[in-house]
Amino acid sequence: MQEQSKQELFKLIAQHLRCNIKMIDTGASVDTIGTWTSMNHVLLVQALEDQFNIRFNEDQMVEMMDVQSIINVLEEYGVS
Helix, strand or coil: CCHHHHHHHHHHHHHHHCCCHHHCCCCCECCCCCCCCHHHHHHHHHHHHHHHCCCCCHHHHHHCCEHHHHHHHHHHCCCC
């Protein structure tokens, strides 16, 4: 994923997890971001689907518990 796309993704994640963007990097996860609750995860997944006009399957939704996994799944859909 290109750096500009990553930065836009980080902003989207920070917005939906209601945290400072400085907390978001490829190592950020449900374990490191206190506001990454199950409800905020659902809202984040929905926002990602809307933003990129894709639909994740259940396994992917469960897999995306850290930023790097989100990037990996998005790249599977051709998001660069």
